[in-house]
Amino acid sequence: MNLQPTDSHSHFQVRNCGVYFLTWIRENCKMYLIEKLVQEIQDSSAKSNQVAGEVVSGIRTVRSFATENEESELFEEKLQATNQLKNKRDFVTAVYFLFRRHIQLAMQLIMLYAGQHLIRSGQMSSGDLVAFIFYQGDFGSYVRTLVHMYLEMTHSVGAANKVFEYLDRKSSVPTDGKLVKETLKGYVEFQNVSFSYPTRPDVQALKNVSFELKCGEMTALVEPPGGGKTTCVNLLERFYQPQSGQILLDGRPIEEYEHKYYHNKVRNVGEAGGQLSGGEKQRIAIARALIRQPQILILDEATSSLDVESEHTIQQALSKDTGQTILVIAHRLKTVEKADKIIVIERGMVVEEGKHEELMERKGCYFHLLQRLSRNGEQSVTEL
Incomplete structure (x- = not known):
């Protein structure tokens, strides 16, 4: 079986590059949408936790004014907002996986159609097509794994963005003084x-x-x-x-x-x-x-x-x-x-x-x- 580079193989390589490029775009779009929703969920969870913390720390005041129901409703409202964002995130994820599966099927159909056309025109044998499909399957899975790992890392960094902002935040009050006196009067x-x-x-x-x-x-x-x-x-x-x-x-x-x-x-x-x-x-x-x-x-x-x-x-x-x-x-x-x-x-x-x-x-x-x-x-x- 001849697996030396030919024009037909070059055509398939171009198509493969296109597939991987589309995979990269697809994963980027997915991560952009999910990352934005994750950030919103984090902010919403922080607000609900803040409400809970304030109520618990000031429980005596809440009891003295008999506002337990109002505070409970406020906390429930914050939880509902967080739940809606999580539902939206899950919906986007489900649509993404459905879209990804259809794209994969479409790519396979296009590859089989192109291979059948090349076999009929005599530019490729059926053995070359089968060998290329196996080769492309293994290589494509490795590329998809690398792209997925890279984007997951990017997603994790985005989720920790606020933490890095606080760590890199510079105080408006300078703390770089060096003066240390042995005796201080206190004037x-x-x-x-x-x-x-x-x-x-x-x-x-x-x-x-x-x-x-x-x-x-x-x-x-x-x-x-x-x-x-x-x-x-x-x-x-x-x-x-x-x-x-x-x-x-x-x-x-x-x-x-x-x-x-x-x-x-x-x-x-x-x-x-x-x-x-x-x-x-x-x-x-x-x-x-x-x-x-x-x-x-x-x-x-x-x-x-x-x-x-x-x-x-x-x-x-x-x-x-x-x-x-x-x-x-x-x-x-x-x-x-x-x-x-x-x-x-x-x-x-x-x-x-x-x-x-x-x-x-x-x-x-x-x-x-x-x-x-x-x-x-x-x-x-x-x-x-």
Whole structure:
């Protein structure tokens, strides 16, 4: 049997290349459609998981407002959206396999018809046709396997696209500082700091704010609702970068400090422990922060869940000459009154600062805020 290259074999090779090219196009189209649907399914599943997580974490609030049915319906709606996308994906897959099978049958019919025409014209023997069909079947299966593996790999990469986006994402706050000091005093200075949150760039949370936190002193931030004290804490912890102005630590911009070193020196008292009461959480958080001996301690509502006696004990411990710079965000009047300095922020600007007695004598914003609380019979500065 003569299997040397002839014109007839060349014709079949051209047809084979066309078949493989059509196979590649077909697989690409299938993967494009499936990949798009997989991405939509992932997004939809993430939304439903987010709803479930929010409900579970806030189950006490859900129960207190008796909105179990509404939350269940919302979760069911998200699940239905995901289910519809999965049904669409399965439909596309079924149509693809049906189309692929018909294409394969059509290709085989065309090959047999062309082979029969070549045999009748004397350009090919029946033995050559049978040998070529076997050869093409084996070689074609290998090519299809390689194409399928390549496209599956491409599909997997596409499915993990969001993961790679997060891994390659660059922080808007630079963390490449190298400064590490052997001794840190803890003198903090805000110099004409202005800032707007990325979600609301047209609204300034801080406007040319300037104040200082001295070593060994307790400074309290007081504000009306939305005044900007939380923003000051976020900037001091380097969660954001101010648009203008700068924050200095011992005379050096905070972005110059090495990232881990800086956050070891600046500690914010938070809460943790799902089986503990609010007061127990805050006691543990304060103790954990003090054990680390940071140079700058941020107490953001750190004693809001403690009783008066416990709060007084903690204040006495913090009032000792530890040399730490302490920034207090508190709702209780007694906590604010005992601070070495009180800074009043209103509409993103510093309007007053000084001791409690000095601010009361000025009868300014701080005085009027306390007067309003007194008229309402309140003992906290929750409205601040």
